Amino acid sequence: MNLRVPVKVVVVGFGMVGSRLVDELLRREPEAFDITVLGSEPYEPYNRVLLSDVVAGRTDVAAITMPLPDGARVSVLRGVTATSIDRESRVVTADDGSTHPYDHVVLATGAAARIPPIPGLRTADGGLPAGVHALRTLDDAREIVAATVNSPRAVVVGGGVLGLEAAVGLAGRGLSVTLVHNVQSLMERQLDPEAAAVVRSGLEGQGVTVLPNCLSSEVLVAGGRAVGIRVKDNADRVSTGDGGSGQRDEVVAARLIIFSVGTIPETGLAAAAGLSTDRGIVVGYDLASPDDPRVHAIGDCAQPPNGSRGLVAEGWDQARRLAETLVSLVEPVNAPVEPVGTPAETVHLRLPHDGAQPSMAVRLGALLTGGASRAQSDRGIDTRGTDVVKVKAGPLSVTTMGVCGPSRPNGLTQRAVRLADPRAGRYIEVVVSDGILVGATCVGDPRVAADLTAAYTRRTPVPMDPAFLLLTPVMQTAAPASSPEHMPDDAVVCRCNGVTKGHIAESCGSGAHTVEEVVRETRATTGCGSCKDAVCGLVDWLKESKEAVPEPA
């Protein structure tokens, strides 16, 4: 019998992180919270990570629908946008006029696609002209897919992870794709220039034309529809000698233009409520606003002290940690139950239990944070493993994690080893510190990428020579014997019965002449029978060699 008064939690935003938080709370304490979710999109929750797969035609749109929260104390309002937070009386008001009192409010409002302020990009009503899209919502993905039908040519502006995924996906649909990127290196947040060059070759191999060091300066519109984009050299870059040779100023014709040049955290609601915002909503390590311990922010809208990379694993990890914190507030205690109205400062400053073995439920889904690491810098909060980036670009395999790209290894404590094989489209760098993999870049070798990810997220000890991490290490094996002559006597021919070449030779030597006789004597072939051919061959060879070399009298 639960006599606790449920804690009222209002979650603003029903994207991947908001819905995850609800899930994490319910898994732990299905009865302890009254949860209201306000989601501005009218759809059921969907997996935003897979929108680029939708564009690429790699997934059925229906297959990206995520589970709905399952709980008697959860109410999800879809198509309802929160418009204000009254922190004084602890009420969220929504655009449908409804009001939602809270004990804790969690902002998971996400981020909007950034659209650069260039001519032609805004129509009179402030929207985008037909044919121009971001790739942030299900609507975006659907519209892009629809547009591919009548657009033989497409331009993707922005060579980050999403831009690469979109470019390769559209190329895979048979479109002629140009990728415009503002600096020389693609994915410059994750890749160093050498790795980026290998990725660029890979992209070009997929039929994508890459224009580095270029800015889109104008979208050309005809009849309300985009027909092309004007591309210029990025003057900063050219003047610093970082790339482009000439004065580029050209128009790329395309009826489909996708902007993937970053996101802008949705901070409006928080700012209007008088909460600190910077790039995102400022929160502490405990994911609570420094201005109000009852307001939390997670996911793309949040700006925790250790920064945000916009990866879903990071948002899910925040959801897990915040759920732990909220649950800890309602945990039954032997002492008088902590009333909901207790001044919460002391509680909120508590960090997740250091070193405690997480419960099964806690670990559920906290897959990328399997390790027990904690960096000194983030005051005991384990975020390792949430920064693994895997580009979903079909045959082009790009994976980065930890120390990579511009965050160069610290030469004093970290050891970097690399394998550069650009002709084969392969580039691998591993960074090792204290016997543990702390970072890696892997282009063009999915097998190694998978192994590196496992080693990185689990902190398994690396080989004495980190160079072994660059390949799938195999033992030297003897080449398969080309003839029975070269088989060692102890080579097992029949596994099921442990029969070696020596046993068979012995059997032949001691009078067995036919395969049947050898089988009867040694039991070779009498298990699964897979070795039948080998045994027959061996007996034949033994017979021949016996005839060829007459036994000494």
Next chain:
Amino acid sequence: MLASPGTAVDSHCPYCALQCGMSLTRPRTDATAAPEVQPRDFPTNRGGLCQKGWTSAAVLGVSDRLVTPLVRGESGELEPVSWDAALDLVASRLAGLAAEHGPESVAVFGGGGLTNEKAYALGKFARTVLRTPNIDYNGRFCMASAAAGMNRAFGVDRGLPFPLADLGGAQAVLLLGSNLAETMPPAVQHLAGARAAGGLVVVDPRRSATVRLTGDPSTGQPAEGVHLAPVPGTDLAVLLGLLHVVLAEGLADREYLEQRTTGFDDVARSVAGWWPERVESVSGVPADELRRVARLLAAAAPVHGGAGAYVLTGRGVEQSTQGTATVTASINLALALGLPGRVGSGYGAITGQGNGQGGREHGQKADQLPGYRKIDDPAAREHVAAVWGVDPETLPGPGLPAVQLLRSLGTPTGPRAMLVHGSNLVVSAPNANRVIDRLKSLDLLVVCDFVPSETALLADVVLPVTQWAEEEGTMTSLEGRVIRRRAVVAPPGEARSELWILAELARRLGAPEDLAFPTDPAVVFDELARASAGGPADYSGLSHARLDADEASGGPGLFWPVPALPSEVSDTQVTGVTPASDTGEHPGTPRLFADRFATPDGRARMVAVDHVGPSDEVRPGAPFYLVTGRVLQHYQSGAQTHRVAELERLVAEPYVELHPVLGFRIGVPDGARVRLTSSRGQVEATARWTDAVRPDTVFMPFHWSGIGSVNQVTTDATDPISGMPEFKVCAVDVTPVPAALPVEPVETHLDRPDQRGERDAARRKKELST
């Protein structure tokens, strides 16, 4: 009873659930000499036998065979006594404990190697004579997760709901956590079709003998399949990823899902978050390999015009704290592809122990009554109580599952006595040190065995029993086929069947006359058949005589359910199977689910599950995974196979497989002694370098006792639904075993104490530096 000398008798191998057909010929010399073994053509082994089977007769005459009851005497040693003395002692101690502490103070532990008749009698004895709820068996260690998953999804649990030979026609077989090339080698024959089609997919962290069947790149031959090598404990993520791809790429059998399942929408949503790249991050299986395998399976599915596909699970994925969830995910994948209930396709669990299937049907499970009935189902209690001639009210309720039962032994509220039948817990139970500690804390431990197993050696009373070729009975193979085990030789010394022992104990414990414990296996079977009537595993149409007649006439074999009269059968079981009209007998059910599943609405239940990960995850101090498994030459705890010279010669000692990269890292050369340490214990064995294991994982087979007994290290964390322990993955540290001090001849090295101190210090220093 015994066949005449020189006559071949058809029986089956004593070891695994494949129950290979063999014929046994009693030598003309004397009745107890070992019979000659010859393989025979039988659908599971098709004339094949592995080395264990060929040499199985050697176990009958091992030199340390138990031939007389033993009781621990004043000296502390086990001493021979008469049967009367031993049974009187056991009965009086059991009666005394029950009188003082209640009936639940006596526990019973059964085994999946016992015949159906013995398993049935044991359950009946516990519930009616001892009246204890505390009976479970070692099948909890092997089949419980598969059973829970299948019961939940299909409403019935028959490991393979189709004949094994059906696999032969499949275009693809997905094998998860099964190393059948090592554990039941003749079964490999049934994979030939899938291999020829390039469709054998094996999911195993190791490149096992079975994985090698998928092809060896170094041979230059075309691949016969695919190996997925997930990080230990992440098979469930792989399955969720495979289903994700099937749905994302529109490969599911929509019509089948619509007509034959419920719960699909929840399951579909639950895998939306398991896209291949995320699965790769969790499992270490590259995303494109997942896609490739999902497509390969789908192409083989009937809905896409394929020749058929099977999803099969083994202990590797089931012996896990998420074992039931993993089985459920396997079933979900199979259902999404429209496989179960279609001829030539399906889902199955590969049962391990000889009678691992029958052993879970007749009432030696904590929550179960004969016929695979639930002990908490009033109708089931009433039916079984009527067969037994007791008041349903007197039947106890569900008891503790194995691991919890073992943990409770000798505790203030736990059992004080235990009877062990056909199980060598000291070696085969997880977290063995705790098990040994608990067994030692008992007031009375009685072990029935035919050799002095490690567990028998701990007992207060050891009772010698018959084995295999010395007894009559039935077994139920991995495909649900009920088969006959036949006596060929006389038991040695005073060894007696458990049926006799239970009857004698029942009598001594004052069981009423009408509470019968017959000792003729055929009679026991008839009662078992009546008790099973109407249950999910219905044997009521079977008898020893019918089984014998079917075999003699070269019949196709009899698969349960085989109800006595078709009309009596619950229609969820066997709809669509027509009785053989000429005989009026039910023909048995080779294939289940043709038209409906054994659920109330006839539809298979799809249940959403999620990946959690292992209970004992790698961490600083225990940074490597340990996986355990088997070798071809040994069976389970090795109580039988270590006593066969031909097998012992080939694999004489325990070993640890580790990758050379790990060997270099920790300073353990190939062939050196290596130590594995977990938070539960440590174990030492010889290191074998191989690249067949991942560098983050070591492998050790579990067939040994003592310092090489890996179950001292494994965890006894259990699956919340099935109670199955997580044998297959735990976190360990891997270190060299410090070299022992050279043994120094006393006459030349009479060290002064100060010198010895120096040397010890030097050794400690050396240990620290390694």
